[in-house]
Amino acid sequence: MSQHSVFISYRRSDSTGEAGRLSDSLEALLGTACVFRDADGIAPGDDFEAALELELAATSAVLVLIGKRWAPELAARQARSEPDYVRREVATALRLGKRVIPVLLNGAELPRVDDLPADLRALVRHQAVSVRDEAWNVDAGRLADAIGRPYSWRKVGLRAALVVPLILIATWYGVPYLAPSTSDQLALARGLVLVLLLAYAGGECWLRWREVHRRA
Incomplete structure (x- = not known):
């Protein structure tokens, strides 16, 4: 099953360029694997309707691009009583209780x-x-930010790589001044x-707590 957390719903006649641009922007901000757009996310030969249903069931947020x-x-x-996949996407997201965000x-x-x-009237309440x-x-x-950016564990790792050696170096050079006695130095260190x-x-x-509560 898909692991995408953001589904971009758009009309090709209305916002194809903006959909691609927004997909690129969100991938840069949220991560490449987080965003689904049909032009990139459905492989040739896949059942289009089935793929959309699977993506909608697995996603956590649906962005409805409205131009x-x-x-x-x-x-x-x-x-004209023509099939409308966008209507189906939005109606399905609303029916499943997904977080639907209209993007104007x-x-x-x-x-x-x-x-x-x-089946689409609930959209205006979002x-x-x-x-x-x-x-x-x-x-x-x-x-x-509204969707929720992933916490930057890479920054945590970089900070740890910087801070932990500094702690060890500061301890190595600072303990002799704090505890002149050799027997006390190891315990103090x-x-x-x-x-x-x-x-x-x-x-x-x-x-981490501040980041989580900032998004809430």
Whole structure:
């Protein structure tokens, strides 16, 4: 089963360029394996409908990209009784209780509830996020924060690689001044290293706690 956490729903006639750009931005902010877009995520020969159903079932957030042609295209397909995969994606996400985020592109607005079919009317109750071309990086960053960025364990590793040697070096050179007696130095060094490591670990826990509560 897919491990993507973000599903991008978009109309090719409305926001193909923005969908690709947003996918690239979110992959840079959230991780390459986190984002699903049908143009990249469905292999040639796969059952398109089945693949979409699997992705929607596994994902945690569905971004509904809405440009100025999104609602007119929906109405036109309804009038012609044509299949509408975007409508199916959004309706399925709503039915499954997924976190659905309408993404309004370049000044587009949410459609009116009376203009939506019954299976999509819940969409207007979900808080929307605007993404503007002139402020793309800022808006994409806000969207990534709303989804929830993964904690940077790589930064934790880099900090540990820097801090732990500094603790050992400081202990090595500092203990002789604190405990002139040779018999006391080893015990003091062990205690000092333990205290400093616990303080460092506490700092990392506090940073993690602050990050989690900042997103809440």
